[in-house]
Amino acid sequence: MTRPGDRLRALAARICSAGAMTRLIDPVVADMQTEYLAAIRHGRVWRGRWVRFTGYAAFAKVLVMCEWPACADRGPLVRAVMCSLGAIPLVTAVFVAIPFYTSSGVQGFDMDRWQAVFFLLPGALVSSIPLGVTIGIAAGLARQRMSAHLTTLVAALAFVCSSGALVNLGWVVPASNQAFRVAAFRKVSPFPPPKGDNELTFPELNRRIRQSGTFPVDSYGRDEFTRLELAYHTRWAFGFATLVLALFTMSLLAWIRRRWVIGAGICVAVFGYYTLWYLGRSFALDHQLSPPAGAWLANAFFVVISITLMALSTRRRLDHQITVAS
Amino acid sequence: MPARRPRVLTLSAKESLILELLVERDELYGLQLVAASKRKLKRGTVYVTLGRMEEKGYLTSRLEDAPADVGGMPRRLYQATPLGRRVLAAWSAATTHLMPEFAR
Numbered sequence: 001m002t003r004p005g006d007r008l009r010a011l012a013a014r015i016c017s018a019g020a021m022t023r024l025i026d027p028v029v030a031d032m033q034t035e036y037l038a039a040i041r042h043g044r045v046w047r048g049r050w051v052r053f054t055g056y057a058a059f060a061k062v063l064v065m066c067e068w069p070a071c072a073d074r075g076p077l078v079r080a081v082m083c084s085l086g087a088i089p090l091v092t093a094v095f096v097a098i099p100f101y102t103s104s105g106v107q108g109f110d111m112d113r114w115q116a117v118f119f120l121l122p123g124a125l126v127s128s129i130p131l132g133v134t135i136g137i138a139a140g141l142a143r144q145r146m147s148a149h150l151t152t153l154v155a156a157l158a159f160v161c162s163s164g165a166l167v168n169l170g171w172v173v174p175a176s177n178q179a180f181r182v183a184a185f186r187k188v189s190p191f192p193p194p195k196g197d198n199e200l201t202f203p204e205l206n207r208r209i210r211q212s213g214t215f216p217v218d219s220y221g222r223d224e225f226t227r228l229e230l231a232y233h234t235r236w237a238f239g240f241a242t243l244v245l246a247l248f249t250m251s252l253l254a255w256i257r258r259r260w261v262i263g264a265g266i267c268v269a270v271f272g273y274y275t276l277w278y279l280g281r282s283f284a285l286d287h288q289l290s291p292p293a294g295a296w297l298a299n300a301f302f303v304v305i306s307i308t309l310m311a312l313s314t315r316r317r318l319d320h321q322i323t324v325a326s
Numbered sequence: 327m328p329a330r331r332p333r334v335l336t337l338s339a340k341e342s343l344i345l346e347l348l349v350e351r352d353e354l355y356g357l358q359l360v361a362a363s364k365r366k367l368k369r370g371t372v373y374v375t376l377g378r379m380e381e382k383g384y385l386t387s388r389l390e391d392a393p394a395d396v397g398g399m400p401r402r403l404y405q406a407t408p409l410g411r412r413v414l415a416a417w418s419a420a421t422t423h424l425m426p427e428f429a430r
Contacts, residue, residue, distance in 0.1 A: 003397065003398060003399075020377075023373075023376075023377040023380060023387075024373050024374060024377050026399060026402065027355070027356050027373050027376070027401065027402040028356070028373050029399055030398060030399035030400060030401045030402065031355060031356050031357045031401055033397070033398030033399055034398040034399075034401055035357060036398075037397050037398050054369060055369075057369075057370060058369040058370040058373070060370075061370030061371065062370060062373050062374060065370075065371070065374045066374060066377070
């Protein structure tokens with residue numbers, strides 16, 4: 001059985017020195033495990049959950065505090081973060097501006113301009129976070145030697161962004177979508193419009209899937225079940241798009257030095273990602289693929305490509321070192 | 327070439343608190359220190375402070391002899407060294423002497 005913190009400890013062992021592990025990481029993990037197991041033994045489940053939560057927070061803090069001053073990759077990492085922080089608002093602004101200034105966008109609704117921006121923002125972040133992080137990594141780490149340490153750190157940051165994107169997709173976007181619909185149709189109807197697939201939060205979507213999955217009586221029921229399941233898995237897949245695209249960008253950076261080629265590669269990758277997602281969705285809706293497979297098709301493809309490129313790059317570097325040594 | 331000046335031993339407020347607790351209770355692990363400090367020490371920073379104090383030589387640590395049925399990794403127990411005790415005594419004396427109104 002895996003104890004809480006064992007996986008995090010294994011991850012930290014890849015980043016931290018042996019001294020930092022003994023003095024800092026191991027005491028945090030040991031204290032958390034002892035306290036957690038004691039709480040579970042006494043049947044205090046919520047206390048155990050709280051111990052885990054605070055333990056993970058302490059672990060993250062210790063990891064940053066012990067690793068940051070000695071981090072040789074601090075410069076490139078800060079550059080990548082700053083570029084990402086610059087790119088995300090820019091891309092978000094573009095995504096908000098498009099429906100704002102097009103005739104089919106929000107202009108037809110009787111709504112305050114800034115209120116509309118407020119409702120559109122979470123939806124725009126769904127695409128702008130993966131795109132902004134991808135652009136930020138490419139701009140900040142171009143011509144940088146991608147060590148295993150730097151790759152792990154950037155992947156960890158991308159994972160944090162993915163988690164944020166997942167929360168946004170699961171709870172914030174549905175709430176803002178429904179709020180937008182209610183505000184937009186206030187004058188037309190006194191009743192709030194019923195929630196569509198995009199307005200359901202993760203728990204609501206889950207509940208609806210269970211309900212429709214219980215009685216798949218006809219082809220309509222089967223279609224609805226597929227559609228809802230696809231919506232559910234697509235959200236998870238989109239949440240992890242940031243991590244997937246970050247991995248792909250890093251694998252590209254390990255091979256390519258020219259900035260314009262990197263830029264072109266990323267454009268092709270983003271276009272390819274959305275095309276594959278669209279194809280996967282279409283196949284799933286036509287029952288040619290299962291909904292999870294259709295939703296995760298683009299992610300799976302890019303993960304495989306990224307791992308292959310990284311493995312080839314490592315092999316090439318090792319071959320080069322052997323040649324130089326001999 | 328001028329002779330290198332000896333390193334001046336310093337003690338921050340957190341370090342002083344940790345030493346006080348360890349002198350008082352002999353041997354404690356990280357979370358016991360957090361609990362004993364009545365929230366003056368934070369869970370995320372206590373381990374880094376303990377590591378730094380160990381580097382300075384104020385503390386020494388050992389792994390506990392965990393009973394087999396506990397299941398978790400063995401915890402690290404901290405104890406004040408003679409140097410740590412001397413530094414704390416000197417620091418307390420200096421505080422009392424220089425700032426009697428703040429002395430505990």
